[in-house]
Amino acid sequence: MVILVGGMGGVLAGLAVGFGAHRCLARQRGAEAARLAAAEVRAALAPAGDLLAACLAAGAGPREAAEAVARSLDGPVADRLRQVAAELRLGGEPAAVWPRLAELPGAEGLARCMERAGISGVPAVESASRTAAALRAEQARAVVARGRRAGVLVTMPLSACFLPAFLALGVAPVLIGLASGLLGRN
Incomplete structure (x- = not known):
């Protein structure tokens, strides 16, 4: 910036x-870090x-299931399940504790x-399986969308190269020929 603007103004502009x-x-x-998390x-x-x-x-209750899954996984989901299971073990109300998992x-x-399942005792096997299947389907849709987006992004550099070449080699000679023909008749 010092070279372009010069002097102290260039230094300040550069800073x-x-x-x-x-x-x-x-x-x-x-x-990017938040998106990756x-x-x-x-x-x-x-x-x-x-x-x-x-x-x-297998017959485990929601608290026992959360403890078992938290022991078998790593990462933020396991940490949150560990926290939920600990609060349930200490007597926390399921209606107050399970929404902490929903924050993820x-x-x-x-x-x-x-x-x-924790409040009413309703078996949650089917709904948990359906939810997991929906999560897997959503993840697959996201992967397909990222793949399509990558395909579009790959073509952008090609269009940046081929479009000017097409204009220079294909359109410009035609326009020059038309212009010279029109100007030569006058």
Whole structure:
């Protein structure tokens, strides 16, 4: 910036541009980290739902199922299940405890069916299995959408190269020929 603007104004402009670029990159990194964390949670929810359904089918209660699944998994879903199971073990109300699982992105349905099972004793095997299947289907749709988006993004550099070449080699000679023909007749 010192070369473009010159003097002290260039130094100040360079510092301002550098600071702005740093802030923009930091914001992008933060958003990317949050997106990756949410993707990690969503990827772990379907197996957690399957494991919860299997534990419930084997006769375990919601608290015991949450403890067993938390021991078999790692990551934020396991941590939240561990927290929920500990609160239930200490006498927490299912209606107050299971919504903590719902705070994770995509876990609302699973938390709701486990909450119903804890409150009313209704078997949650079917609803947990359906929720896990829905989570898996949503994850598959997201993968397909990312694949389609990647296909579109791959063609952008090609269009940036081929479109100017088409214009320069295909359209420009025709326009030049038409212009010279029109101008030559006058």
